[in-house]
Amino acid sequence: MKNKKNSIYPLWAIAPAFIVYTIFAVVPIVISLIFSFTDWNMERLYAPEFAGIKNYIQLFQDPVFLKSIINTFIFAICTTILKTGIGFLLALALVKKVAARGILRTIYYAPCVMSITVVGVLFKSILANKGLLNNALSLLEMGELAKDWLASYGTAMGSVIFVETWMWAGFNMFIFLSGLQAIPADYYESATLDGANGWQKFRYVTLPLIIPSLTVVVTLSIAGGLKVFDIIYVITNGGPGFDTQVLSTYTYQSFSLGFLGESTAGSIILAVIVTFISFAMNRYFTKREVEM
Amino acid sequence: MKKRTRGEIVLSIFLIALALLYIVPFVMMILGSFKSQAEAAAFDLSLPSEWLFSNYLHVLENGNILSGYVNSLIITVPVTILSLLFGALAGIVISRRNTRVTSALYYYFIFGLTLTLQIASIFFLLKALNIYGTFFSVICIFISLRIPFTVMTFCSFIKGVPREIDEAAIIDGCNFWQMAFRVLFPVLKPIVVTNIVITAIDVWNNFMIPLFYLGSSKKATVAMSIYSFFGRYNRDWQYVFGALTLVVLPMLILFIVLQKYIVAGMTSGAVKG
Numbered sequence: 001m002k003n004k005k006n007s008i009y010p011l012w013a014i015a016p017a018f019i020v021y022t023i024f025a026v027v028p029i030v031i032s033l034i035f036s037f038t039d040w041n042m043e044r045l046y047a048p049e050f051a052g053i054k055n056y057i058q059l060f061q062d063p064v065f066l067k068s069i070i071n072t073f074i075f076a077i078c079t080t081i082l083k084t085g086i087g088f089l090l091a092l093a094l095v096k097k098v099a100a101r102g103i104l105r106t107i108y109y110a111p112c113v114m115s116i117t118v119v120g121v122l123f124k125s126i127l128a129n130k131g132l133l134n135n136a137l138s139l140l141e142m143g144e145l146a147k148d149w150l151a152s153y154g155t156a157m158g159s160v161i162f163v164e165t166w167m168w169a170g171f172n173m174f175i176f177l178s179g180l181q182a183i184p185a186d187y188y189e190s191a192t193l194d195g196a197n198g199w200q201k202f203r204y205v206t207l208p209l210i211i212p213s214l215t216v217v218v219t220l221s222i223a224g225g226l227k228v229f230d231i232i233y234v235i236t237n238g239g240p241g242f243d244t245q246v247l248s249t250y251t252y253q254s255f256s257l258g259f260l261g262e263s264t265a266g267s268i269i270l271a272v273i274v275t276f277i278s279f280a281m282n283r284y285f286t287k288r289e290v291e292m
Numbered sequence: 293m294k295k296r297t298r299g300e301i302v303l304s305i306f307l308i309a310l311a312l313l314y315i316v317p318f319v320m321m322i323l324g325s326f327k328s329q330a331e332a333a334a335f336d337l338s339l340p341s342e343w344l345f346s347n348y349l350h351v352l353e354n355g356n357i358l359s360g361y362v363n364s365l366i367i368t369v370p371v372t373i374l375s376l377l378f379g380a381l382a383g384i385v386i387s388r389r390n391t392r393v394t395s396a397l398y399y400y401f402i403f404g405l406t407l408t409l410q411i412a413s414i415f416f417l418l419k420a421l422n423i424y425g426t427f428f429s430v431i432c433i434f435i436s437l438r439i440p441f442t443v444m445t446f447c448s449f450i451k452g453v454p455r456e457i458d459e460a461a462i463i464d465g466c467n468f469w470q471m472a473f474r475v476l477f478p479v480l481k482p483i484v485v486t487n488i489v490i491t492a493i494d495v496w497n498n499f500m501i502p503l504f505y506l507g508s509s510k511k512a513t514v515a516m517s518i519y520s521f522f523g524r525y526n527r528d529w530q531y532v533f534g535a536l537t538l539v540v541l542p543m544l545i546l547f548i549v550l551q552k553y554i555v556a557g558m559t560s561g562a563v564k565g
Contacts, residue, residue: 008462008471009385014397016374017382017439024414024436025404031413045416090307099304106551107311113547113554115497115515118539121522122317125324125335125529132320132335166314174559216562227408230499234519252411252504260412267410275406 029271036265042258055265065266068245072270075161075232075246076225082165084217087172088210094173095180105177108170116167120234123163124150127235153243156236160244164231168224172217179213180206215285222281226274247273318540324533332530344530351521351534356509360517366427367502367513368495371434376487378435379442380480384472387447388455398447404440411504418505425507433501438491445561449483450476482560489550489557514539 036055038048059065090108094101111119126132127149134146149155183206191201229248232238238245238253245253251266316337324332325347327340351357382401386394414433418424423432457479461471477484499515506512512520518539525531547554 006389006391008458008468009388010468011385011389013381013385013468013472014394017378017401017443018397020378020432021401021404021436021439024417024432025407025439028410028413028417029407031416032410035413035416040412045419093303093307096300096303098300098307100308104307104311106548107314109555110544110547111314112558113493113497114540114543115499115518117499117515117519117522118536121518121532122321122536124522125320125532126317128335130333130335132316135334135336171558171562174555175562178559220562223406234499248409255412255415260416263412264410267408267412271406271408271410274408278406 032264032267032271036261036268038261040261040264042260045260048261051261055261056269059262059265059269064242064245065250067242068247068250069269071157071244072226072228072246072248072273074157075164075228076222078161079164079168079225080218080221082161083168083172083221084214086165086169087217088176088214090169090173091176091180095177105170105173108173110170111167112171114167116230117234119163119167120231123159123235127159150236151240153240156240156244160231160235163235164225164228167231168221172221175217176210176213179210183209211285211288215282218285219278219281223274223278226270226277321533321536321540324529325537327530327533329528329530332533333527335529347530347534348538351531351538355521355531355535355538356512356517357514357521357535357538359510360512360514363427363511364496364513364515367430367434368492370431371438371495372488372491374431375435375438375442375491376484379439379487380446380477380484381472382439383443383446384450384476386443387450388458398443401440401443404437405444407440409437409500414505424505425511427506427511430501430505433505434495434498438494441490441561442487445483445487446480449480453479482556485553486557486561489554490561493554493558 035048037050037052039051039054040048094105098104124131128134129148129151131149133149134143137143137146147155149159187205187209188201191205196204227248228246229252232244232246232249233252236244238249247266247270251263251270254266255263320335320337323337323340324335326343326345327347328342328344331338331340382397386398386401415424418429421429423429453476457475458471461475466475496513497515499519502511502513502516506516509516509520518535521535522532525535
C-alpha cells in the first residue's frame, strides 16, 4: 500500500537537484580532500603528484596562516557577540510601542540587503585618513582621537568588525523580534500576578523562551563569521601587510598565486573548523531550549 | 493618548539618534555624488555649492553600471528560478516518500549547509569541464549552493501539508507536475516567497563567486563593477559616490516597497535554517 502511495512521487524529480548539487558542491570537496595531499600547482593543474601532508605542514609553519586562523576566530567571536547583543537590545527596545518604530525597524534592517562591495567602498570614505569619521571627531573637538583607521592592525580589525555589526545587527533584531512576539502575553500577566518585577519577568519568562531565536542567531553568526571573505577583501584586503588576513582570504591569495595544494589544504582546514563548531554550537543550544 | 514615561522618551531619543547614524553614510553619499572633486573629497554633510548632475553622465558612460545590472540579472534570474524549482521538487519527493533512500538523500543535501567554498577545486572542475569564465558555470555554482537550503525548507514545510490534498489531486486526474505546480505550490506560497527573496538577495549581492570564476570584466556584475570602478576612480569620490548611488537607490526603493515580503522571507528563512 505504501509503495503504491509513494509512486505518486517519482524519484526522477530529485535528479536535477541531485546532479547539480553533486557536481558543483560535493565533487569539489572530494577533489580538495584528495588534492590537498599533492604538490598541486597552476603549472601542473592536471598532473599533481602525491606529497603526503607536506601542504599541511607548510601551512602550520607559515606565520601568516597562523595569524589568519587567530584573526578568523577574533572576527567570528567579536562579531557574533556584537551582532547578537545589539540585535537583542534593539529588539527589546522596538518590541515596545516607541515612537516611529516601523521606520526605525526599516532603517536598522536596510544595510543587510546591500551588497558588501557597496558598503565596503562607502565605509572606506568614512574610515579614510581625511574621511567622515575623522572630520566628525575634529568637529567635536576630539581631533586627537583621529587616526588612519585602516593603517594599523587593531583599528583595521576593529573597523571590519564594526562594519559587519552595522550590516547584520538589524537582521538579528528581526529574528529576536519574531521570537519576542511569539511569547504569549498571559505568561507575563501570570508572572505579574505572582509578584514578579521587571527583571524577574525578563530573567524567567523572556530569556528561556528566546533561546530558540538565540540558537539561530548565534549559529548563523558564528558560521558566517568563520567563512568571512568579502568584507575583509573589500575594506582591508588583508592589510596592512598581512595583518587582517583571515582563512578565506588566505586561501584565495594562495590560489591566485598558483599554490593550489596549499590553498585546498587551507580550505579543508576551514571546512573542518566550520563543521565542527556549527555542530557543537547547535548541540549546546538545542539542549537548553524549553517547550512553550 | 497614553502619556509616555520619561524612560520611554529617553529610549526614543536614543533610538532615533542611532537611526540617524545609520543614515549619515547614505546622506554623505547622495550629497557627494553632486559635488565637485574637491568638495566630495572633503567627506562632509554640507550641501554642494553647485549641483553637478553631470557627474552621473560620467558614471553612466564610464562605469559599466548598466551592463553590470544586465549581467547581474542574467545570473540572478535563472539561479532564483532553477534553484527554487529543483529544490522544491526534490524537497517534495524526499519528504513525501519517506523511505530509507530518501532520508539518506535528505542528509546528503543538508550536509551542504556546512560546506565552505572550495576555491581552487571548483576552478579546476570548471577548467576540466571547459566552462570556466561562463555565466553558465557561475549559475550552476550558485544553484548548487542554494539547493541545500531550498530542499531543507521545502521538506520541513511540506510535512505540515496533509497528504490527502495530493491524493485528491491525483484521483481527480492530475499527473505529478500538475499536482506539484497547481495544487502544492499555492499552498506552499510562504516558503516559495522565502526562497525567492533569500536567493535573489544573496546572489545579487554575492561578490566572491563572480570574482573568482567569471574572469572577464565584460561579464562583471553590479557588485564587481562598483569594486573595479572604485579601483579606477579612487581619487574622484564624486564619481564613486555617483556610482554607489546608482546601485544603492534602486535597491533601497525595492526594499522599501517589498519590505513586508523581504523581512518576513528572510526572518522565517533564518528561523527554519
